[in-house]
Amino acid sequence: MRKVMKDIYGKRFRGLYIPALVVLSVVMLSCSPQSKESYLHDYKDFITEVKTSKLSPEEWKEADKKFQKYRGEWYNKFKQELTWKDEIILKKYEFEYNLIRAKESTEDILDELFDKDAKKLKKQLKFYSENGMQEDIKFLVKQAEEAGDAAEETLKEIFEELNLKMEDYQ
Secondary structure, three states, rough: HHHHHHHHHHHHHOOOOOHHHHHHHHHHHOOOOOOOOHHHHHHHHEEEEEEEEOOOOHHHHHHHHHHHHHHHHHHHOOOOOHHHHHHHHHHHHHHHHHHHHHHHHHHHHHHHHHHHHHHHHHHHHHHHHHHOOOOHHHHHHHHHHHHHHHHHHHHHHHHHHHOOOOHHHH
8 A cells, every 4th residue: 555655646746846846946036136126126115115104013023134134135146236326225225224213113112101101190190189189289280281282181181090170280
């Protein structure tokens, strides 16, 4: 039985080995640019996509990997063909990517800091209200009004969560 199976599968799949390698090679090659022009064009499209998309942390990891390929492996593949104008364009793409990446990181940090501050403010306001510290609450309300709409809106949300009326302290 084994001999029969081996003969059947050996004959059937022997002819697929080379076509499978060809397909695999085509797939692998299609992932990387095949000419300087396609490298520059694809890199530009990549930067545009990163600029116009709101990427998740997982997508940023993938984008970072792809960016490293554009800067490293694929750059080295075509660097002998690049003109000084091409080099300037590539530096611009690198600068743009790093700027977008830095902006994204900064926004995440600011959001996290804002959330921490809001939680701290809520805790402080709760303490003041539970201990009859009306003057301190009035001071917080005045500070929020002076700080601007975002601070005042945050304080209103905290008042609502604590079942307090902001009007009582204005």
